[in-house]
Amino acid sequence: MAETTALTDVTALVRQELDEVAHIVHAALEPESPELRGLLDHAGRFRGKQLRPALVLLAAKAVGEVTPAHLTIAAVVEMLHAATLVHDDILDGAGLRRGLPTIHAVSGAEVAVLLGDYLYAKAFHMAVALGDPRCSRVLSETVRVICQGEMTQMVHRFDADLSEAQYFEIIRDKTAVLYGASSRLGAAYAGADEDVAARFQVFGDQLGLAFQIVDDILDVDGDEAVVGKSLGTDFGKGKLTLPFLWMLDQAGAEERRRFVELYARHATGDVSPIDTADQRRLLEGFDLQGGVRYAHERADECLRTAVESLAGLPSNPAVDALRSMADYVLHRQR
């Protein structure tokens, strides 16, 4: 594997702006009444990789200058991302503990629903306050598409007939559109014309696709200590990601039939993910590692398309940073 690009190197050029963005997000979560501080601090504690805001800012610098509007857009994008994560968490622990609801766990779910909604509403309000409607138009549509992607994924849970095209549609909707929107808005608000803005959208879309494919690879193949969560959670919950789809595609008809029958059985069982021993039995005789290699190649392709989309642009440090972001996405270990 190639030497990894550190995230800090990728974002160094916009480090100061990213701190300002974090400050804007923090200020946006300042409660009107002190009794809500505890709840809202919970949302404010979130600080992820800041890839999406970095994309807004680097796209801006690649084309022109970072303006105050860019800082707002970057904060809005990060808050929308945080809202999706908060809502994702509802099933992944907050609502259920050891399979049983406790009053704490149920409050947890209720808190998560409201926190996510609060983040969405506040983020939209900030977007609207920009005046220029491009940002709120693009981002409200983006959130709709994210929900659409999550719903489609839900509909296909435990569906071993999911096609690769359907998988790509799902990850485009649930993940890539927000990258695409971040990249496009960064460029557009820096004065890019429609042709250049469209190139930046392609860059973000393809980067987002690769990011999700690598995420899905790490879920089956990551070093648990590095990724910080147990392995194979997607598979256990009925989400068949690219490595599994390739693996099933390569398998013989008989093996595939056995898999489909056993896997689908879990769809009607209880809510706890398939346990490790059962997972191992299910995957016996399949070439999952081949699937991982295949998925890695597809992610690499997406990133090559991403980098090519910027080919016509005059080189500058921000364009270089965007290229190294692509490298980071492919080789990240967590």
Added chain:
Amino acid sequence: MAETTALTDVTALVRQELDEVAHIVHAALEPESPELRGLLDHAGRFRGKQLRPALVLLAAKAVGEVTPAHLTIAAVVEMLHAATLVHDDILDGAGLRRGLPTIHAVSGAEVAVLLGDYLYAKAFHMAVALGDPRCSRVLSETVRVICQGEMTQMVHRFDADLSEAQYFEIIRDKTAVLYGASSRLGAAYAGADEDVAARFQVFGDQLGLAFQIVDDILDVDGDEAVVGKSLGTDFGKGKLTLPFLWMLDQAGAEERRRFVELYARHATGDVSPIDTADQRRLLEGFDLQGGVRYAHERADECLRTAVESLAGLPSNPAVDALRSMADYVLHRQR
């Protein structure tokens, strides 16, 4: 009790427009891919009293004319309301069945989270598409305030020291602001100047306060067959509404102490609401019916303030309909 005003009479003047609004909502939930039809139909089935869209349309007719923008605003308001209901449902049954999660119940919660998010995003997108930013500015802030109200209510669950002022703050945030916004936007988009728009906001705010107080009264005092849900669910879940707050305020120190001690104990218990026998024991010796009468008087006051806010306006059928809406809100049995 005065003769009740029928909802159909109140909304007769905008019946045709309300049907158009329902059509817009329906079209907005048309899925891009047919496999999501089942999920989105679930949201589209919702058809409530249409009080908020009726308020948008009647405010418009009271001031001037209903324009295409009004139909969009009315649809957006109804979709935002539906989104809050879908998310409210997460704890009221979808997430838990008989206290235990089943895969169906958990899917239910996940579906509800995504459906609500989808409704919010789609509604904001429609608001932004109006061009004129007043609607998206007001409604994004409104949704933030609704979440704030719901959070504050959550923080005060099982809190017998909740003051009447705090109760009013909670119901203003979680319920009244959307009525106020609906009424203001209806008037503003029909050409009302700021003074008139502000009067309509007061009308909606006060109508919304009264609506919630009556809702809270019906929860303890309604005919179960009419209201269509079991009685006292708020109380059982730790929400002390106005009748209870008055009741506690009137009680002797000793009785109050006993209540606080017993009630607070439920805060740490399991998630199922306090059962009926326990509720009866808790309320022994208190004058809850006095609280109901008091709450009814307060709702009546709000509605008088609402009607007074329209006093300066030239009379017309829409203004009359708004007045009868106030009457409907006070006397409704469900």
